[in-house]
Amino acid sequence: MLPLSLLRTGQGHQIMVELKNGETFNGYLVNCDNWMNINLKNVIRTSKDSDKFWKLQSCYIRGNTIKYISVPDEIIDMVVEEEQVVKQHQPASSAGRGDSSSRGRGRGRGDGSGGRGRGDGSSSRGRGDGSVGRGRGEYRGRGRGDGSVGRGRGVHT
Amino acid sequence: MSFGNASLCDEVDKKLIVVLRDGKKFIGVMRTFDQFANIILQDTIERIYVGDKYSDKHLGVFFIRGDTVVILGEIDPDKEVKEKKLTKVSWEEINLAQQAEREKLQQMEQTKRRIMTESGLTIDSILNLDDF
Numbered sequence: 001m002l003p004l005s006l007l008r009t010g011q012g013h014q015i016m017v018e019l020k021n022g023e024t025f026n027g028y029l030v031n032c033d034n035w036m037n038i039n040l041k042n043v044i045r046t047s048k049d050s051d052k053f054w055k056l057q058s059c060y061i062r063g064n065t066i067k068y069i070s071v072p073d074e075i076i077d078m079v080v081e082e083e084q085v086v087k088q089h090q091p092a093s094s095a096g097r098g099d100s101s102s103r104g105r106g107r108g109r110g111d112g113s114g115g116r117g118r119g120d121g122s123s124s125r126g127r128g129d130g131s132v133g134r135g136r137g138e139y140r141g142r143g144r145g146d147g148s149v150g151r152g153r154g155v156h157t
Numbered sequence: 158m159s160f161g162n163a164s165l166c167d168e169v170d171k172k173l174i175v176v177l178r179d180g181k182k183f184i185g186v187m188r189t190f191d192q193f194a195n196i197i198l199q200d201t202i203e204r205i206y207v208g209d210k211y212s213d214k215h216l217g218v219f220f221i222r223g224d225t226v227v228i229l230g231e232i233d234p235d236k237e238v239k240e241k242k243l244t245k246v247s248w249e250e251i252n253l254a255q256q257a258e259r260e261k262l263q264q265m266e267q268t269k270r271r272i273m274t275e276s277g278l279t280i281d282s283i284l285n286l287d288d289f
Binding site for chain 1: 191217219225
């Protein structure tokens with residue numbers, strides 16, 4: 001888990017951002033990106049010596065001006081939960097991976113179109129590999145037409 | 158594991174003190190980091206030292222941007238207090254003390270400057286570089 005993914009989880013929560021120049025911004029985190037640029041709403045901006053205050057409806061802060069951010073404690077637990085959810089969906093997402101690394105799956109299915117394989121493929125992957133994977137499988141299947149290999153790998157997954 | 162890289166891997170889940178460029182010191186358990194040394198601290202406290210006095214402020218989960226980090230290292234905050242015989246004071250008191258210390262330093266700096274200018278030297282202060 002990376003620090004920035006924690007920040008992403010914090011979207012919709014109240015955070016406190018201190019900039020390098022000492023100003024602080026309190027508000028709801030609307031959005032953030034990979035550069036740590038952030039959008040806040042309902043913001044209270046506090047001057048460096050905390051003697052002046054401004055109320056802003058929303059604001060955008062460039063990431064590199066940030067010194068640190070205080071986030072609510074519960075966010076850490078939420079990140080852990082989110083990661084578990086992602087893990088549960090891993091088989092499904094591995095269909096996405098199939099197109100780059102484990103083409104075997106695709107092939108297997110492609111064979112399926114030849115007859116035997118398809119039954120195999122669909123039953124072993126019935127878990128819910130995306131239809132995307134199947135589509136790809138057909139291309140490659142035709143190209144390579146190696147039924148046994150495809151099926152074998154398919155079962156592994 | 159060692160490829161000649163300085164890595165934060167070994168510090169994960171340990172209690173660290175993080176010193177920022179502005180001199181602030183945060184103590185907390187580092188949960189994660191990335192290639193920029195952005196780090197997440199859990200159960201963070203900010204600790205201010207002035208002389209042999211100190212004070213803590215609880216802050217919770219803290220995201221520190223890597224480019225503001227100067228040093229970080231393992232620390233046992235209670236042991237440190239005992240060994241250095243520090244006395245705990247209130248947050249307000251430490252803030253006042255810090256303010257006083259800053260003013261004193263500033264004054265010393267000004268005096269030094271004046272003397273140097275009088276003897277024909279001008280120095281550009283590097284103290285304000287951090288203000289942007």
